[in-house]
Amino acid sequence: MNKQEIMLSCRDLGFRYGEKTDPVFSDLSLTVKKGETVLLMGPSGCGKSTLAYCLAGLYPEYAGELSGEILLEGKPLSKYGPASRAGTLSILFQNPDNQFCMDRVDHEVLFALENINYQGNLEERMRELLAMTGLEQEASSPIHILSGGMKQKLALCTALATEARMLILDEPFANLDPAASASLAGMLRQMNERGLTLLVVDHRLDWWRPFLSRVILYDNTGNLDENSITCEELEERQEEFASRGLFLGNEWLDRRHPPKVPGQAEIMVEARDLVLYHDRKPFLSNLSFQAKKGSVTALVGNCGSGKTSLLQAAAGIGKYKGKLFLGGRAGLVFQNPRFQFVSTSVKEEIRITLRAAREKAEETAVDQEADRLLEEFGLLDWKDASPYALSQGQQRRLALLAMLAGDCPLLLLDEPTYAQDERSTEFILDLLEKRLAEGLTVIMATHDLELAAVWANQILLLEDGSLKPLSSREVSEYISSLIPREEKEEERSEPS
Amino acid sequence: MKSLNPGYKLLTLIIASLLLSVTFHIRLNLIIAAGCLLVTFCTPGVNRRRLLLGLLPFFLAALGMFTAGLYFGADGGNQGVEVTMFGQRTLYASNLTTALQLSSRILAYGGLGMLYAFTSNAFELVMSLMQQFHLPPKFAYGILAAYHFFPVVREEYGIVGAALKARGVKAGPVSTKRLFPMLVQAMERSESLAMAMESRGFQDDAPRATAFRTRVRPADFCFLFGLNGLITAGLLFL
Structure with missing residues (x-):
């Protein structure tokens, strides 16, 4: 050369x-x-x-x-x-x-x-x-x-x-x-x-x-x-x-499907005419939606459209007016999980949640349960490590586990696939699907429209201050319009 | 006022504060406070509501000092030590006088501070410190970058609070649980910022072009000598 x-x-x-x-x-x-x-x-x-x-x-x-x-x-x-x-x-x-x-x-x-x-x-x-x-x-x-x-x-x-x-x-x-x-x-x-x-x-x-x-x-x-x-x-x-x-x-997404939710499944979240505030000013209004037990709801929209604010309101930490019914305690996993860690060891993170959720449980039982959960989430080898020393994928799994260990029936996820490779994302989806089958309800805010299109039972678009339901077909068509297939084929046939 | 060189304006006001700090001249303090506030209030583009809100702590502090000086004078109001400087009484312990001296000085400082804060721009100040006062670019841009992170840190403080609340962890405003994640984030950010500056070609000792030129005009010297000359004259003749 x-x-x-x-x-x-x-x-x-x-x-x-x-x-x-x-x-x-x-x-x-x-x-x-x-x-x-x-x-x-x-x-x-x-x-x-x-x-x-x-x-x-x-x-x-x-x-x-x-x-x-x-x-x-x-x-x-x-x-x-x-x-x-x-x-x-x-x-x-x-x-x-x-x-x-x-x-x-x-x-x-x-x-x-x-x-x-x-x-x-x-x-x-x-x-x-x-x-x-x-x-x-x-x-x-x-x-x-x-x-x-x-x-x-x-x-x-x-x-x-x-x-x-x-x-x-x-x-x-x-x-x-x-x-x-x-x-x-x-x-x-x-x-x-x-x-x-x-x-x-x-x-x-x-x-x-x-x-x-x-x-x-x-x-x-x-x-x-x-x-x-x-x-x-x-x-x-x-x-x-x-x-x-x-x-x-995205063939790895082909085997993902929305969880099966029976028609008569109970409603876990119901929002009616919700108004959300930012800096004391209303910036989203007339938001109404429902989420059934065992379902996945995807919130999509541009940065700053209010996805995170809506999740925070549902988790009870954001200001809102209107009717919001939750069928149980909600856990929220932030986009940057590092903000959620409260201790200096991975195992202690889980023990804190377990102790709060099971006040009467004995320390040995809490310990065993923490080990079992860490093993299931692929984190047992790092149980004594600092949460901040984990890789991004491991940190997200730990933050997720720290919420799920509390047995909350509703999980709110902010950008769960952010900076994750497919293997890491699949690991998280597998863990979630297991719990979805047991009745967990998931609402996630995401930029990953491809994931939303195949995995969510309902997709809600936050745009111009209001909420609009989208069909997965509409989302798929939108994604295809961004990468014209013909052009891709042409490019592939050109010598590089 | 906004068109003055921010570095020289700062120098002028620091000298003015030092002149006021060595004396207790009630009338002069009040004239300075009123003059500064009037100029600030009349400067176009100043957010007057924020100015009034910003003055609130100064008025409260002045009121506190006035009350303390009035009722809790060290000598019970009968005797006192008289100290003079520049031919001025710097301490005279009649209770009302002490009270007025202390509180008027706070108002004078408040006036000078507000005059600067509401008519100057942090970015221009740093540029002026670099160009007129030879602050090394490494410090200048480091200070600016840190200053730009204030809104981000404030936002993060809210996020960490919300994140802990979502986990059911109770954490006060200055709890270590709340500050620790922010500290970790701040350390990482300081490193990434240094890398960012370098990746954009920043080199302390390399020659650099200047996009923002802060100039020194005759008006800056007029302000420097004029204001401080007037204060000195006031101290001597008022």
Whole structure:
């Protein structure tokens, strides 16, 4: 391979977070050519994000120890200063909220332009970049009021402001709804066609497929280029994906169906003319719906449409007016489960809930029950660990268990599949289905419309301050409209 | 007032506060308080309702000081120690005088503080401190980033409270149960923020372009010398 064609390469790369910890990866090699879109796929928690941070030059400066060599355009990465490195290579974090340094959209872009000592008209260049990413109307908006999709576009815009020729993206669609994902993917595709090299870390393929050069299945050792799969080979090598708990499309959802709910099942939740308040002002009104025992209700809608507020009202911790009947105590699992942990060990988290639910139970019985539940949720090996030391998937399972252990008949879930790979999501769905069959009622707020379409008994769209029921067919048609099938077929037949 | 350089405006008001702090001049304190509040109130774009609400603690504190000085003077109101500075009495322990001295000073500080808070912008202040007072960019942008996180931290405080309530855990406003998850989050955020700044090309010692220029105009010097000159003159002649 001509050296001038290589954008980024690494050889014999090894990384560990601490001296006494096991290496996250070792003897890893990888080469990315200029103009490629390379997708590095692997299950959640396998170390692919750590590799992304190493390749972006952020580790080992901020964490851990790195061995081996990384070359960016033929020059060792360690020889670049932050400013010159950002002028060649930039990174988009999974959570865009963690990436903003300023308060307003225009300030954020100008900050990047100042950093690279841009010599032209800063204001003009900022407007040009915002127009390129469709954010020109938002120039003076505070960043915190933007939707998730707009935030990722702004992160992309800021990365482009540094004049980076390569972007590393860490699951950029993790918290975006399908429309926002489609729009961002379209933008990245355009940038790629103009020569921007993309190295993407993700556990999903769908949005990348139309402009992908190759997929690399992540392993924590060896030459990753040998694990490359071109788009033409994807279908025939499906088994390799499945063995890692990864899927090419959403076929893993095919075996999911809404739980069977008898017609005469009792009503567990009934809301009538509900008015919800935000900052003492009503922002959702005339909300009416019912949820039957053993059913799944999906609340869908854009960021800020009020899904979380509705869940909090149902859990008894949000302000509302109107009639809200609950057939039992409701447990609520937040989008970020880390906010819900109250102790320093995994087992203690469960014991706290068990003790509160079964006041008269003996300590040994509580202990045994905690172990049994932890085993069922695949967490027994970590029972003495801190809840904060668990992986994202494990934390979500622990938060779920901490609620379910209290025997609440109604479970409210806020974005249960956020930043989870399919294997992790399936694990959670299996656990929930078992309890749904025993009569648990689930209401979940989600961006994952595909999951909502196959798994929910009813789908409620929160839009413009009101609640509208959707059929799963309407949802499926909406999703299909975002990824035109013909285009995908065309792309697949083109040589990469 | 809003067009003044925020760094120089801050310097002016700090000097003014120091001048007032070494003396107890009731009339001057009241003139400063009234003048500052009048200017703030008349500055276009100032949220007057918030200004009045913001003044409430100062009025309450002034009232408290007045009552304490009036009824609980250290000498019972008969004798006192007289201290002078700049030719001014700085302490004279007649009860009513002490009360007025203490409370009027609080109002003067309140006036100066409100004048600054309601006519200045944190972003411009940091830019001015960097450009005119040579604050290193690392500190300047670090302060700004931390400042921008205030609304997020406030939001998180509410979320953690709600999350604990959902688990049936009782936690007071400053309970460790409530603060611990926030502390973990804050530590992670500070690290990710440093990484974010670096990933956007921020380098403390590298040359950088300037998008926001805060200029020093003759009006800034007029304000600096004018206000403090007037206070000194007031101390000497009023």
